[in-house]
Amino acid sequence: MADTKRGREKQARDADTRQRERELEEARDRENESEPPLSDADPSGTTDQEPEADETPADASDAETPRCHRRGCDEPAAFFVLERYQEETGKGPVEATAYLCTDHTDEESPANLDHAYDDYVFRVEPLPTDAGSS
Secondary structure (H helix, E strand, O other): OOOOHHHHHHHHHHHHHHHHHHHHHHHHHHHOOOOOOOOOOOOOOOOOOOOOOOOOOOOOOOOOOOEOOOOOOOOEOOEEEEEEEEOOOOOOEEEEEEEEOHHHHHHOOOOOHHHOOOOOEEEEEEOOOOOOOO
């Protein structure tokens, strides 16, 4: 491809598309992983309820800091990312969540805007830091 503005823009679009496809594939792979334990506030184990707006992830306050969810990154997570969108089949909402380090959070953006609906959510929340540790 010739080195023209149009060619560079196409390469950038193609790279963005490949990145989104990789992230979607990783999210689909994560669907098969077991869910983290729910907080004591909801012993039923159901996840159909809407999370509270100020709710922090259930395992964010655990003694061990979660690690970045991106493949190949072993940095401690600094942020929790949530995206809720309409399932491709239109049968219901889907939640994609991830713990990310600061560098990977900078790269994060909504990936499912095509499936946005009235209750669409894209939220990035800082994880609580343990102020007492040195």
